[in-house]
Amino acid sequence: MASQRTLRRSVSCAGIGLHSGKKVTLTLKPAPANSGIRFRRTDLGGVEIAATVQHIAGIHYATGLARNEGSVETVEHLLAALAGLGIDNVVVELNHPEVPIMDGSAAPFVYLIQEAGIRTQQESRRFLRITRPIEMVRGDKHIAVYPADEFKVSYSISFDHPLLRHQARAMSITESAFAEEIAPARTFTFLKEVELLRQHGYALGGSLENAVVVGEAGVLNSALRFEDEFVRHKILDVIGDMALLGAPLLGHLVAHRGGHGLHTAFAAMILDERGAWELAEAQAVPALHEPAAVPLGAAIPVGR
Numbered sequence: 001m002a003s004q005r006t007l008r009r010s011v012s013c014a015g016i017g018l019h020s021g022k023k024v025t026l027t028l029k030p031a032p033a034n035s036g037i038r039f040r041r042t043d044l045g046g047v048e049i050a051a052t053v054q055h056i057a058g059i060h061y062a063t064g065l066a067r068n069e070g071s072v073e074t075v076e077h078l079l080a081a082l083a084g085l086g087i088d089n090v091v092v093e094l095n096h097p098e099v100p101i102m103d104g105s106a107a108p109f110v111y112l113i114q115e116a117g118i119r120t121q122q123e124s125r126r127f128l129r130i131t132r133p134i135e136m137v138r139g140d141k142h143i144a145v146y147p148a149d150e151f152k153v154s155y156s157i158s159f160d161h162p163l164l165r166h167q168a169r170a171m172s173i174t175e176s177a178f179a180e181e182i183a184p185a186r187t188f189t190f191l192k193e194v195e196l197l198r199q200h201g202y203a204l205g206g207s208l209e210n211a212v213v214v215g216e217a218g219v220l221n222s223a224l225r226f227e228d229e230f231v232r233h234k235i236l237d238v239i240g241d242m243a244l245l246g247a248p249l250l251g252h253l254v255a256h257r258g259g260h261g262l263h264t265a266f267a268a269m270i271l272d273e274r275g276a277w278e279l280a281e282a283q284a285v286p287a288l289h290e291p292a293a294v295p296l297g298a299a300i301p302v303g304r
């Protein structure tokens with residue numbers, strides 16, 4: 001049985017909002033068991049917004065949340081880092097409506113969490129365990145989740161561009177796999193879309209410092225962090241969006257050509273399909289070929 005986890009102490013960082021281009025300070029604070037992930041706007045007198053499906057708002061180029069007069073934008077990379085490192089309870093203080101974009105990946109948030117340290121809490125964690133398949137199709141995009149004893153993601157993308165016509169990756173999302181293989185993957189955008197975004201007042205803080213920009217002839221940045229950095233970032237995004245379920249997912253998520261709109265609509269659909277999942281404390285379901293149980297009191301040999 002797994003225990004809930006929070007941070008050992010508070011930690012802060014500063015950065016800029018991707019869309020506003022303005023400076024923002026973010027502080028992660030330890031929080032009591034069963035309180036979940038909550039954003040707190042210190043510039044609005046401490047308005048709180050829980051990171052749940054109920055508060056999803058404004059899915060354009062990033063995932064936003066809103067409750068009454070408060071809102072927070074671009075939450076997905078921070079939520080991915082918290083989910084990827086198994087943090088159940090935390091308060092995220094912001095003095096601005098946007099989570100700082102940092103380098104466009106979740107790696108700076110992983111460092112921040114590791115810097116704070118992780119504290120195990122008394123209460124046991126409850127997983128959202130998928131018991132029956134759930135599927136969603138929207139045109140040429142689809143997303144589904146199937147029963148599995150672990151959290152696994154299979155993602156594929158395809159674009160009408162020679163550099164990333166097709167990329168696919170499947171992996172089990174353990175803490176170390178997330179930190180090493182997924183968190184460093186940066187967000188990406190196409191050069192031809194950048195001007196359009198700016199005309200609409202988005203991406204004012206965007207630069208080669210916080211996004212991979214794909215031009216006609218290649219990537220404008222000096223180098224990619226992984227050959228398939230694009231699909232890895234999609235896995236990062238979907239992990240962050242699934243954190244809005246409010247409980248760690250136990251299931252195999254399969255997505256093709258998704259984005260924040262599809263991910264978050266699917267998270268809401270999962271919660272609506274009450275017959276297709278259960279909240280379970282135990283992580284493991286008996287495996288098909290489980291070894292015979294060791295009788296209580298039996299001597300267990302210790303290797304020397």
Ligand SMILES: [Zn+2]
Pocket residue numbers: 076077187233237
């Ligand atoms: Zn992203």
